[in-house]
Amino acid sequence: MPVTTTEAKNRFGHVCAQAKTAPVIVEKDGRPDSVIVFYADDLALTTAAPTRTLAQRRKAFNEAHQEWLAEQNRDFEQNSLWCDRLVVWQGQG
Incomplete structure (x- = not known):
């Protein structure tokens, strides 16, 4: 049930x-x-x-997503960071 702040104040009970x-x-x-x-x-x-605690939440996340995390780690080991292969484009001037 939505009410305005004024209505909440005036009809608090x-x-x-x-x-x-x-x-x-x-x-x-x-x-x-x-x-x-x-x-x-x-x-x-x-x-x-x-x-x-943060440690408990981190552990639960790692357990729930261990396959995805392993896949990401494998990709990193094979290809390094995606931005490592970027080259600054220099236009013809």
Whole structure:
């Protein structure tokens, strides 16, 4: 349910009641700016997805994309960087 910032300010109690059934999108200058959600929903969202460290995310990425990474590494070993073969064009003058 989208509401304007003015409506959210003037009818805050009503907006909070609406947020218990569905997130309320607060628009500023006609664009989505903020979201008001029911506290229990926010708590469920933040506790459901535990935060992972950068090392954990990197490990998961490497495991999920190991074939692609190996292909890229093979290509690099065989051909070096794609830009290494570029030559500056010099026009006839």
